[in-house]
Amino acid sequence: MTAETAQLSKSQLAFRVVHDRIVDGTYPPGQRLVLDAIGTELGMSVVPVREAIRRLEAEGLVTFERNVGARVAEIDEHEYWDTMETLSYVEGAAAHVAAPYVTAAAVARARELNAQLRGMLDDLDPVAFTRTNELLHRTLTDPCPNAHLRDLVDRGWRRLARLRASTFSFVPARAAESVDEHDRILDLVEAGADALEIELAVRAHRLATPNAYLRRAPQDGAAHRQEHR
Amino acid sequence: MTAETAQLSKSQLAFRVVHDRIVDGTYPPGQRLVLDAIGTELGMSVVPVREAIRRLEAEGLVTFERNVGARVAEIDEHEYWDTMETLSYVEGAAAHVAAPYVTAAAVARARELNAQLRGMLDDLDPVAFTRTNELLHRTLTDPCPNAHLRDLVDRGWRRLARLRASTFSFVPARAAESVDEHDRILDLVEAGADALEIELAVRAHRLATPNAYLRRAPQDGAAHRQEHR
DNA sequence: CATGCGGGCATCGTATACGATCCGTCGCGG
DNA sequence: CCGCGACGGATCGTATACGATGCCCGCATG
Known part of the structure; x- marks a missing residue:
């Protein structure tokens, strides 16, 4: 393990550490990220930290202001919605392109994962559920031969990441619906349905979660959409 | 202007310079980018250059190998196809979301730009044509209220960028078809067509160009797609 | 007491310096 | 003549250092 991390450059190490801390909530939104302090803590100079922070900025996890510093990006409702909406399109696209390449074995694995998810419904652990959920989703997009598109899915x-842990906490009811939708999507794939049909199913599946969340707010999804920015 | 560039950090300056040089072909694909040399030329140290290169790497314009260095990314057929395909989905998505927000004025402006394009068909200047073409396309995606999605379109x-100049050189016939397709898309928008319908039209429009290019190769688009990676 | 100004502190931005790594080349031995 | 290993140059990775910039707090003044 040490040998493994050794061939990781320090800036990559810093990236991972800070990324993980943002994701797991150690660094809450709005937290200032002081380069020097992080560098000292990780036993390195500011230069690698700086590079790591800029990469995190490119991914939208931190905001950066010249001569002022970096802080963990705030997650307002807009950004949550925007990210989910974008991922719904991108993930759908990846599923579309991947459809012809999804093997029967992959579908079988996805079914198995979904069975696990169903088993977890009784007493819901949002974190574990979300992790397995991601594995299932990736089963459908990993075969996508377009590396660029897969990369966008990854970024999404x-x-x-730092929202997912809480997504199913917000709307527990979605978990059950979600499992059923997975099965319907897998039915489509198995039946060799039109790729566009699969794409739209995946898209709708993802959008259903933020919509369910917004349904609990005063205004419904459409109204929210209108006022939004 | 100097005042303007003055408040640009050196790393941002380096980013622009190198970016532009890659785009305009000064740095051809495969060209090595030596940090020290660039820094010296721009009158700065390697540190800002390094950061600029990493940003370019994140955008896919350069590849970077640890302890070896950076070089301008090669543009193989795969990457061209992948990027076009990805953009077709992303641009379609942006157009979908933007559809309700596209004003009559925007459509009018798009029509005007398309008229310009039509006028340019007689003796085709690929660079000018492509620039106006981008303006037209942006008319349809800029109203998209999802900033994240717009950002993906920008990245695409x-x-x-460095391919566009030559895209219409490759397949001059596409220019004429393209103008007609623009009009049909604008018809849809104007008629208040279903957003999904607009999305698919935009998607098909973009995919038509690489397909037209591939049609000139031994294998057709579908066959190429199959073998691809 | 409120408000504007100035100084000091925290932090960033960049330069310079040095060790680490890789690649090509030269020389030696088979 | 060919292969293999050691040396050297080129370039990257990171540390340290210092100037630049923005922010906060205290003081003076109306």
Whole structure:
């Protein structure tokens, strides 16, 4: 393990550490990220930290202001919605392209994962549920031969990372619906349905979660959408 | 102007310079980018250059190998196809979301731009044509209220930047078809067509260009797609 | 007591310096 | 003549250092 981390450059190490801390909530939104302090803590100079922070900025996890510093990006409702909406399109696209390449074995694995999810419904552990959920989703997009598109899916997941843990906490009811939708999507894939049909199913599946969340707010999804920015 | 550039950090300056040089072909694909040399030329140290290169890496314009260095990313057929395909989905998505927000004035402006394009068909200047073409496309995606999605569209355009100049050189016939397709898309928008319908039209419009290019190759688009990676 | 100004502190931005790594080349031995 | 290993140059990775910038707090003044 040490040998493994050794061939990781320090800036990559810093990236991982800070990324993980943002994701797991150690660094809450709005937290200032002082380069020097982080560097000292990780036993390195500011230079690698700086590079790590800029990469995190490119991924939207931190905001950066010249001569002022970096802080963990705030997660307002807008950003949550925007990220989910974007991922719904991108993930759908990846599923579309991947559809012809999804093997029967992959579908079988996805079914198995979904069975696990169903088993977890009784007493819901949002974190574990979300992790397995991601594995299932990736089963459908990993076969996508378009590396660029897969990369966008990855970025979307990473952006959501620090929200995901709480997503199913917000709307527990979604978990059950979600499992059923997974099965319907897998039915489509198995039946060799039109790729566009699969795409739209995946898209709708993802959008259902933020919509369910917004349904609990005063205004419904559409109204929210209108006022939004 | 000097005042303007003055408040640009050196790393941002380096980013622009190198970016532009890659786009305009001064740095051809495969060209090595030596940090020290660039820094010296721009009158700065390697540190800002390094940061600029990493940003370019994040955008896919350069590849970076640890302890070896950076070079301008090669543009193989795969990457061209992947980028175009990805942009087709992302741009379609942005158009979908933007549809309700596209004003009559915006459509009018798009019509005007398309008229300009039509006028340019006689003797085709690929660079000018492509620039106006981008303006038209942006008319349809800029009203998209999802900033994240708009950002993905931007990234896609930037990735294509160094290809765009030559796109219509490759397949001059596409220019004429393209103008007609623009009008049909604008018809849909004007008629208040279903957003999904608009999305699919935009998607098909973009995919038509690489397909037209591939049609000139031995294998057709579908066959190419199959073998691809 | 409120408000504007100035100084000091925290932090960033960049330069310079040095060790680490890789690649090509030269020389030696088979 | 060919292969293999050691040396050297080129370039990257990071540390340290210092100037630049913005922010906060206290003081003076109306």
